[in-house]
Amino acid sequence: MNTLLSVSQDIALGKDARMFFKVAAYLFLLSVVGGLTDFLTLSYTSLVIVLTIPALYERFEEHIDRYVMMGYRKLHQLYVKLDVECVSKVRKWILEKQKLS
Incomplete structure (x- = not known):
């Protein structure tokens, strides 16, 4: 109970911003579904x-695990591709800004 209260206090005081945003997102989702x-x-x-x-x-553990892993791999590939494209665009943008300066 003390650990839960300690974590809650850290979130409320802004010491753990990442957890604060997670809690805020879950509460927002809960309010939307509740509405x-x-x-x-x-x-x-x-x-x-x-x-x-x-x-x-x-009952269907093997099938579910197989499809989840396939989906995970595809999402990971998409993330890497998106990351590479975004990073290259940002680098080009930074180079253009440096040339103009």
Whole structure:
């Protein structure tokens, strides 16, 4: 309990900005979802998801893991490609600004 309170205090005082933004994003997402539905519907849907997802994963674990790894590889390739393109554009932009100066 003390650890939870300590982390909460660090977030509130701004000592852990990254965690603050994560908490803010999750609270925003929760408020958006809560605004779209009422509490009872959200509770029933959450209960169904919490009870079925682990059973489905246990049954189809090999297939799910294979597709998740394929998706991870494709996202990683896309990230690397995007990173390389953005970095090269930023470098070109910086060089152009230096030439103009």
